[in-house]
Structures are given as structure tokens and as C-alpha cells.
Amino acid sequence: xxxxxxxxxxxxxxxxxxxxxxxxGIPSVREIxxxxxxxxxxxxxxxxxxxxxxxxxxxxxxxxxxxxDELQHQAQESxxxxxxxxxxxxxxxx
Numbered sequence: 001x002x003x004x005x006x007x008x009x010x011x012x013x014x015x016x017x018x019x020x021x022x023x024x025g026i027p028s029v030r031e032i033x034x035x036x037x038x039x040x041x042x043x044x045x046x047x048x049x050x051x052x053x054x055x056x057x058x059x060x061x062x063x064x065x066x067x068x069d070e071l072q073h074q075a076q077e078s079x080x081x082x083x084x085x086x087x088x089x090x091x092x093x094x
Contacts (some may be wrong), residue, residue, distance in 0.1 A: 019042065
């Protein structure tokens with residue numbers, strides 16, 4: 001499994017708006033072949049967040065880049081952002 005993590009920075013008063021924006025984008029991400037899910041971590045007090053999309057393979061993650069770049073470009077207009085891609089080395093969910 002592979003993951004793309006996007007970090008966001010903004011003002012604390014805009015965190016809820018960022019959450020709604022992320023939630024609204026999930027259905028289109030879930031339609032991309034190979035997507036295994038998405039989640040968003042936030043620190044409301046600091047105005048920070050990390051959005052993570054999960055992919056069944058490196059190929060699926062790489063194939064999703066065009067769509068991901070479009071969504072990230074929209075987010076960058078209002079927040080500072082960085083994007084990194086990782087292999088998921090350990091996954092434990094119950």
C-alpha cells in the first residue's frame with residue numbers, strides 16, 4: 001500500500017472550512033482506480049492539517065497524480081501546502 005500526504009497550514013479559524021473542503025473532495029478521490037481510502041488529521045488550535053490518501057499500489061498512486069495535483073492546486077490558493085508520497089510499511093487497523 002502507498003500513501004500521499006499533503007500538509008496544510010492556515011489560521012485556526014479556517015480549520016473547519018478546510019475540513020469541509022476535504023470531505024467534499026473525498027468522493028472524487030474514491031472514484032480513482034486503486035484508491036483505498038482517505039483521512040484528514042487536524043490540529044485546530046494551530047491551524048494545521050495532514051490529508052492522506054491511500055493507494056493499493058505505487059502505480060495506482062502515480063496514476064492519480066494528475067487528479068491530485070488539481071485538488072492540491074485549489075488548496076494551495078488558500079493555504080501553504082507540501083505533498084509527499086510514501087510506501088506504507090506498517091498498517092494495523094481493527
